[in-house]
Amino acid sequence: MYRKGILVLVVVLLAGCWDERLYKNSSVVTLVGVDGTIGDYTGYYAYPKTTANQNEIMIIESTGLSPRDVRNKTNLKIEQTLDLSELSAILVSNDTVKAPLYDILDIYFRDPQNPITIKIAITEGEVKPYMEITKNLADSAGGYYQRFIESSEENTIYPKLDLQTVGSMLFDNAIDIALPYIKMNEEENRAEAAGVALFSGQTFTGKVLDPKQSLIMLLLMKQASKQARLTYMWHLDGNEIPVTSEVIHVKRKWTVNEQLKTIKMDYTIEIEVDEFSHDKLYKDYILDDVQTMIQNKVQADFEEVLKILQEQKSDTLGIGRHIRSYHPKMFKEDWHEQFVTLSLEPKVKVKVIRTGVLR
């Protein structure tokens, strides 16, 4: 009995220590940057270095054959264990994603300790300067980009995506992803949201939608977030008056004609007028005029964005998913080729339902 007791105790004590990873022995990486292509990757890891009362962001750079190899090389350079369990953002340069995106993301899905609710963004040009600017801007490198992306999501510029949803969409040929695209504002030395990068399958098409087009694309996706503002010029007697409106609600109805391969896309957009310096919006003829003007502009924007999407073979709206579920006969496995041949006919109806607190 006594012997057995000791045996059990020893087994228990042995088992425990294997899994232990002490917080003080780990370098908690919050931001990862990836640059280069297969065989010649460059990785950047940002972690906070804490001394007595000071936090400093350290950035380590390594090169290697694969993303995992890069991480192993990085581990050689720091005194503690590299720990990615508190990772909050991954930056990838626009050249790297010309190759399949999953090559880079694979290692994040295999390790159960990696969080998968993190953000991914594509940078214009090399990743390095984007990593460096966090030193001046924030306490935590990853936290900076996480907040950066989340605030743009609220302004309906970036779609709401995280590593998990990106991962599942990468392997679905009926829908494509559009990842946040960040450019460098050279004058102010700051990162700037520059719309979304369109993907076709696993690879970046090279086409970037500007922030306004991104917003239109998100409206098409029925993903208006907390704030989705549209600004257009209203012409009255030769004067130009800006009208800003906020999207309150989007209703959409897709009608598919299998024979003609056309999709009628009916959108009803309810908006609130946020800015209208001319005033007197309560007069019906002004309201109708403004409404028609916005409707026409949105209609034009919708057509433009849809055209770009078809050109780039990037089905970010998930039309493929819709067709696969409701018209399975029409769905073909080489969806990207099919998508181009579709004729998409958007029809927008804009309703002003609120005009702000001013009468």
Place this chain on the structure above:
Amino acid sequence: MDKVELMMKSMQKAFYHSSDFTIRQIDWRNRSSAILCFYASLVDAKEVQKILDTIYARLDTDKPFWSETLVSTIEHFSLPQAVERICKGETLIVLPDTGEMLSLTILNKVNRNPDEPNNEHILRGSHEGLIENLDTNLALLRKRINNPALVVKSFRLGKETNTRAYYLYMDGVIKPETLQELEKRLHAINIDYFYSIGQLNDVLEDSVLSPFPQVLNTERPDRVVANLVEGKVVVMTDTTPTALIAPVTFFSYYQSPDDYNARVLVGSFYRMVRLLSFISAVFLPAFYIAVISFHFEILPLELSNQVKGDVNQIPYRPLIEALILEIIMELIRESSIRLPQSVGQTIGIVGGLVIGDAIVSAGLVSNLMVIVVALTAISSYVVPSMELNTTIRLLRFPFMVLASLFGFFGIVIGVVILLIHLINLSSLKQPYFAPIIPFQPKEAYKVFIRSPYIKPTVQVTSFNPPKDDRVKNGDTP
């Protein structure tokens, strides 16, 4: 030598010529003599003299029941019985002529006032407390329950000390099985010297080695009464101010008379706060250790830098760090109990402020650990019962070890073991974790909420209420 002197000699011998044993020859009627004997230390001499005067006066009138008063009685003399009565503190007048003895029960009792017990303070309600005298205690209870259904049964504890003890219950409310079980256990007691309530406590518990107390100790008469009417048995002994209450549930320890004196919402809120304190007192240090050594990814990014900065400077593992601080905490607690009250406050300042602040600056423990341990200590003192408080402080050590070995997984294993133990435990053969397991929906919510008194037909009980409607309605005969 005449008969009286002979008798005095033998009496003195029976009391080993003790200095405080007084024995005197006095005059009795018809020129005969009597022997007056008593323990001077136990007898209120003035009162005895008064009663004696009354009896002398009656003696001359030759009434047949001259000896009978509230405090005096006459019986046949026998030495063993005389010794026993004197030991109890009675005054004996032996009449050698008739072979009788007159005993006067007037004790000079040294009692303190029924003050509020120091370890069970409440804000509102009665501030009386039980004292070291059994009869006074009984009076305090009878004062609150003016009903003959409150049954008091006496028994004796300790073959040599022969201490008086009572067990009390409300007839009609109590379960007969409970009563039988208690009587069985009291009958089985086999101790020679009874000097501490702990001896009785151990006998009444179902499993002595469990960390959880299964008998409720209290010094508050209102608490005793509240439990009596819920159908529990109360055991009280002479010379201790503590009443033992059984059978109790785990949740009895979390109820305070304050709940019922306060208003419904307030009472319910604080009851829930108290139950939450159990969780924070037992699991908080374990949780912290698990986070720091296994699962730091759950820390928010904003907090992680701060924590990392703190933890980086500590030279040893989180478990050792926690143990150091917990042991310091226990030292401070223990020393402040033993020290006189005036010095006790100094310990609080030295312990709390000086050690708490300096230990962080010295780099022995991290800031967060001080917060965790302080919070734990505060939560453990929220429990209104002292026994459960010590239990809780003990319980967190195994959890800390488990957390340092397996992280959250270890805590879960610990919780499973703890729950299995709690569910298996019984108090006087009644389920300890009632009314959660076995689940009684009507009773379970009372664990969290102090229900209002607007439904007098439903009785507050921790166990199954009696099926008899008459009893349920409170009009017990």
